Amino acid sequence: MSKIPLNRPSLVGNEMNYILDAVQRGQLSGDGYYTQRCNALIEELTQSSKALVTHSCTAALEMAAILCNLEPGDEVILPSFTFVSTANAIVLRGAVPVFVDIDPSTLNIDPACVEDAVTERTRAIFAVHYASFPADMDALAKIAGAHDLILVEDAAQALGSTYKGRPAGSLGDLAAFSFHETKNVISGEGGALTVNKPSLMERAEIIREKGTNRSRFIRGEVDKYTWVDIGSSYLPGELISSFLYAQLEVETDITKRRLSLFDRYYEAFTPLAENGLLRLPVVPPHTTGNGHMFYLLMEDAETRNELSSYMRENGVIAPFHYIPLHSAPAGRKFSRAHGDLAVTDKISDTLIRLPMFVDLGADIEMVIDHVTDFFSQRPASRTFT
Numbered sequence: 408m409s410k411i412p413l414n415r416p417s418l419v420g421n422e423m424n425y426i427l428d429a430v431q432r433g434q435l436s437g438d439g440y441y442t443q444r445c446n447a448l449i450e451e452l453t454q455s456s457k458a459l460v461t462h463s464c465t466a467a468l469e470m471a472a473i474l475c476n477l478e479p480g481d482e483v484i485l486p487s488f489t490f491v492s493t494a495n496a497i498v499l500r501g502a503v504p505v506f507v508d509i510d511p512s513t514l515n516i517d518p519a520c521v522e523d524a525v526t527e528r529t530r531a532i533f534a535v536h537y538a539s540f541p542a543d544m545d546a547l548a549k550i551a552g553a554h555d556l557i558l559v560e561d562a563a564q565a566l567g568s569t570y571k572g573r574p575a576g577s578l579g580d581l582a583a584f585s586f587h588e589t590k591n592v593i594s595g596e597g598g599a600l601t602v603n604k605p606s607l608m609e610r611a612e613i614i615r616e617k618g619t620n621r622s623r624f625i626r627g628e629v630d631k632y633t634w635v636d637i638g639s640s641y642l643p644g645e646l647i648s649s650f651l652y653a654q655l656e657v658e659t660d661i662t663k664r665r666l667s668l669f670d671r672y673y674e675a676f677t678p679l680a681e682n683g684l685l686r687l688p689v690v691p692p693h694t695t696g697n698g699h700m701f702y703l704l705m706e707d708a709e710t711r712n713e714l715s716s717y718m719r720e721n722g723v724i725a726p727f728h729y730i731p732l733h734s735a736p737a738g739r740k741f742s743r744a745h746g747d748l749a750v751t752d753k754i755s756d757t758l759i760r761l762p763m764f765v766d767l768g769a770d771i772e773m774v775i776d777h778v779t780d781f782f783s784q785r786p787a788s789r790t791f792t
């Protein structure tokens with residue numbers, strides 16, 4: 408029996424040629440030819456004012472937390488339904504992640520819960536674009552404006568997605584992207600920070616270059632470089648950037664192929680959804696996604712677990728997603744939950760992800776058949792509410 412994984416990375420363009428070219432250019436450390444080309448192309452794709460590639464989205468989120476000037480005791484509002492790196496970046500500054508609930512239809516941070524959680528210690532909002540669909544950024548920007556907060560997009564999954572016609576990465580003061588091999592555009596490990604607030608741009612370069620003004624030196628703006636601020640080594644080497652550049656060049660094609668898989672799943676499961684057996688993803692108003700993920704919601708945890716096991720028995724990897732961070736051991740130690748987060752818990756218990764990658768091809772029909780068979784073997788009385 409052939410196995411269908413959740414994700415499978417693949418070459419999509421000139422990766423091998425560009426790696427060889429990078430070696431022949433004679434610079435393997437960061438901020439060379441390909442790094443600069445990646446930065447420029449990410450600025451174009453995201454319509455952001457400045458892009459800086461990093462070695463991961465985790466690194467970009469850490470840079471964002473430093474740029475927020477977080478101090479011990481400061482608070483940052485974010486969803487509990489996210490990857491650990493969104494919260495770790497805050498905890499590493501000694502600040503407190505304040506988890507709020509998500510909207511049950513979009514699975515993105517609920518602006519009403521954010522508004523309710525603001526205190527005099529709140530410094531920033533970290534909004535996650537779950538499954539690539541942008542959060543309600545206008546509502547969040549309004550809250551951020553009213554309370555003088557920095558608005559950060561965790562756009563790890565959202566390269567190429569849009570909100571009211573504007574691309575993810577241009578919507579907040581700062582945005583973090585991931586090029587991890589499980590994302591759409593990949594370089595194994597990789598990421599980028601986009602910066603839209605002019606006052607943060609120079610400091611972002613400094614933090615990424617170990618707290619030095621080396622970027623200004625490279626541009627010939629100063630004749631030697633020195634230690635001017637805190638920072639770390641957040642940049643990738645040229646081998647990673649050369650691979651990444653080849654992927655970024657064909658981002659439109661990658662997105663198109665993934666969106667057609669998304670549409671096929673959506674169409675195939677519509678009858679099951681109409682019969683109340685499952686719930687399909689809801690595309691939030693005024694947004695477009697990039698086909699990063701296809702999830703289904705089941706009526707309860709038991710059905711979800713049974714479907715996941717059934718798929719595994721049939722050679723298809725269809726796993727759960729986030730364990731809510733507020734209930735994780737480190738979450739209980741370092742963070743605070745605002746409200747009971749009942750939606751987060753329910754979604755975490757009932758969500759299942761299906762295989763999604765550029766080369767899934769005709770295997771998608773096998774995945775669809777197994778899900779359909781699972782439901783046809785169950786008593787018809789069970790309905791999703």
Ligand SMILES: *Cc1c(COP(=O)(O)O)cnc(C)c1O
Nearest residue numbers: 463464465490492563585586587
């Ligand atoms: C993948 C992901 C990250 C982490 O990305 P890395 O590049 O692996 O550091 C952070 N946040 C979200 C929402 C993600 O999906």
